[in-house]
Amino acid sequence: xxxIPILFTFCGLFTxxxxxxxxxxSLQGVVQQAQQQSxxxxxxxxxxxxxxxxxxxxxxxxxxxxxxxxxxxxxxxxNIESIRQPDGTYAFSRSSYSFTFTSLIAEQVVPFTGGLLxxxxxxxxxxxxxxxxxxxxLSTPFSVNYSQPMLLYNPYRWDTRIQPLLYEESKxxxxxxxxxxxxxxxxxxxxxxxxxxxELILRxxxxxxxxxxxxxxxxxxxxxxxxxxxxxIELNLLNARNNLEQAxxxxxxxxxxxxQFLSLPKGSTVQVALPDTVPSLxxxxxxxxxxxxxxxxxxxxxxxxxxxxxxEVAEARGNNSYQLNLSANFGQARQGTSIKNAYGGGNLQxxxxxxxGISIPIIDWGKARNRVRQAKANQELIEVDIQQQERNxxxxxxxxxxxxxxxxxxxESAAKADTIARQRYEITKQxxxxxxxxxxxxxxxxxxKDLANQNYINALRSFWTSFYTVRLLTxxxxxxxxxxxxxxxxx
Numbered sequence: 214x215x216x217i218p219i220l221f222t223f224c225g226l227f228t229x230x231x232x233x234x235x236x237x238x239s240l241q242g243v244v245q246q247a248q249q250q251s252x253x254x255x256x257x258x259x260x261x262x263x264x265x266x267x268x269x270x271x272x273x274x275x276x277x278x279x280x281x282x283x284x285x286x287x288x289x290x291x292n293i294e295s296i297r298q299p300d301g302t303y304a305f306s307r308s309s310y311s312f313t314f315t316s317l318i319a320e321q322v323v324p325f326t327g328g329l330l331x332x333x334x335x336x337x338x339x340x341x342x343x344x345x346x347x348x349x350x351l352s353t354p355f356s357v358n359y360s361q362p363m364l365l366y367n368p369y370r371w372d373t374r375i376q377p378l379l380y381e382e383s384k385x386x387x388x389x390x391x392x393x394x395x396x397x398x399x400x401x402x403x404x405x406x407x408x409x410x411x412e413l414i415l416r417x418x419x420x421x422x423x424x425x426x427x428x429x430x431x432x433x434x435x436x437x438x439x440x441x442x443x444x445x446i447e448l449n450l451l452n453a454r455n456n457l458e459q460a461x462x463x464x465x466x467x468x469x470x471x472x473q474f475l476s477l478p479k480g481s482t483v484q485v486a487l488p489d490t491v492p493s494l495x496x497x498x499x500x501x502x503x504x505x506x507x508x509x510x511x512x513x514x515x516x517x518x519x520x521x522x523x524x525e526v527a528e529a530r531g532n533n534s535y536q537l538n539l540s541a542n543f544g545q546a547r548q549g550t551s552i553k554n555a556y557g558g559g560n561l562q563x564x565x566x567x568x569x570g571i572s573i574p575i576i577d578w579g580k581a582r583n584r585v586r587q588a589k590a591n592q593e594l595i596e597v598d599i600q601q602q603e604r605n606x607x608x609x610x611x612x613x614x615x616x617x618x619x620x621x622x623x624x625e626s627a628a629k630a631d632t633i634a635r636q637r638y639e640i641t642k643q644x645x646x647x648x649x650x651x652x653x654x655x656x657x658x659x660x661x662k663d664l665a666n667q668n669y670i671n672a673l674r675s676f677w678t679s680f681y682t683v684r685l686l687t688x689x690x691x692x693x694x695x696x697x698x699x700x701x702x703x704x
Contacts, residue, residue, distance in 0.1 A: 356544025366531020
C-alpha cells in the first residue's frame with residue numbers, strides 16, 4: 214500500500230518535468246535566438262571578426278615598425294676560401310672566424326610616394342681565430358635610408374581608399390547576415406507552424422469524423438441513411454486517421470529542423486505559437502530606397518569595384534616597363550677593437566650611398582600599350598555589370614516594398630475567409646446531424662474549412678516573409694523608425 218502512492222508521485226513528477234521542459238516559441242523569439250546562437254550567427258560573427266582583424270592588420274602596417282635583426286656567420290673549425298691576390302691571381306687560404314651583425318631598425322611607409330623610410334643603428338663584430346687572432350668592431354650609431362622602388366604606381370595610395378571601404382562593407386555585411394538569419398529563421402518557424410496546424414486540423418477532423426460515424430451507425434440501424442453513405446463516412450474516418458499519422462510525423466520533422474537550426478539541446482520539446490498580432494505598416498518607397506542607399510553593403514561594393522577597376526588601369530600604366538628605382542642611405546660609422554672604441558671618440562666616418570636605376574624599353578611590340586587597353590576593357594565591363602546590379606538593386610527594393618504593402622490586406626481577407634469557412638462547417642455539420650444535407654455537402658464544407666485555414670497560414674507566412682525581406686533589403690527598422698545595428702564582442 215505504501216509503494217503505490219510513491220509510484221504515482223514519481224509518475225506525476227516525471228510528467229510535470231516533461232511538460233515544464235516543453236518550450237513554446239514565438240516568431241520573434243525564434244528570430245532572436247537564431248540571431249544569437251544559431252550556426253548562421255557564428256558564421257556571420259566569424260566573418261566579421263576576420264574582416265576586423267584584416268583591417269587592423271592593414272592599419273598596423275601603416276604605422277612605424279621597430280624590429281631587431283641579428284645574423285651570424287661562423288667557421289670555428291676552419292674554412293678554405295679562394296682569395297684574390299694583389300697580382301690578380303687566386304690562392305686558397307684556410308681561416309677560422311665568426312662574423313656577427315646586429316641591427317635595430319625603425320621603418321615607416323611613406324603613403325604619398327610609396328617609398329620606405331627607415332632609421333637604423335648597427336653593430337658588427339668580427340672574430341678571427343686562425344691564422345691570426347683578433348677582434349674588431351664596426352658601429353653605425355645612426356643611419357637613414359630611403360627606398361623608392363617605383364614612382365609611376367603607388368599601391369599604398371590605392372589601399373588608403375579601398376581598405377576602409379572593405380572594412381565598412383564587412384560591418385554592413387554582418388548586419389545583413391543577421392537579418393538574413395532572421396528571414397531564414399522565420400521560414401523554419403512557419404514550416405513548423407504549418408505542420409503543427411495541419412496536425413491539429415486533422416486531429417479535429419478525426420474526432421469529428423469519428424463522432425459522425427457513430428451517429429451514422431445509429432441512423433443506419435434505424436434505416437434513416439443508406440449503407441453507401443455509412444461506408445463513405447467509414448472510409449473518411451480511415452483516411453483521416455492515416456492523414457493524421459503522416460501529419461504527426463511531418464510535425465516532428467519540422468520541430469527537429471527548427472530546434473537544430475536554433476542549436477537547442479538534443480531532446481528539446483517545443484511547440485510554436487500562432488502570431489496573434491501583426492504590425493500595421495505602410496512603407497513609403499522613397500524612404501525604403503533612401504535607407505537602402507545609406508545602409509546596404511552592396512552600395513559600398515559598387516564604389517569599391519569601381520575603385521579597384523581604376524587601380525588596375527593605374528597599375529597597368531605604372532608597370533609599363535619604364536622603371537625608376539631610387540635608394541639613398543646616409544649615416545656615420547666607426548671602427549675599433551672594442552665596443553668602447555667603436556662607439557667612443559669623435560672620429561666618426563661618414564657613410565653615404567645613393568643608388569639610382571632606370572630602365573627604358575626600346576622595343577616591346579606594344580606589350581605595355583595592350584596591357585593598358587586590356588585593363589580599360591575590363592574597367593568598362595565592370596562598369597556595365599555594376600550599372601546592371603544597381604538597376605536590379607533598385608528594382609528589387611521597389612518590388613518587395615510594393616509586395617509588403619499589399620500583404621496586410623491579403624492577410625485580413627484570408628483571416629476573414631478562415632472564420633467564415635469555420636462557421637459554415639459548423640452550420641453544415643449541425644444540418645447533417647438533423648438529416649438536412651448529404652455527406653457530400655459536409656465533406657465539401659470540411660475541405661473548404663481546411664483549405665481556408667491553410668490559406669490563412671500561408672498569408673501569415675507571406676506577410677512576415679515580406680516584412681523580414683524589406684528589413685534585409687533596407688537594414689532599417691520601420692516599426693521603430695531607426696537603422697538596424699548589431700554589436701558583437703571580440704573573443
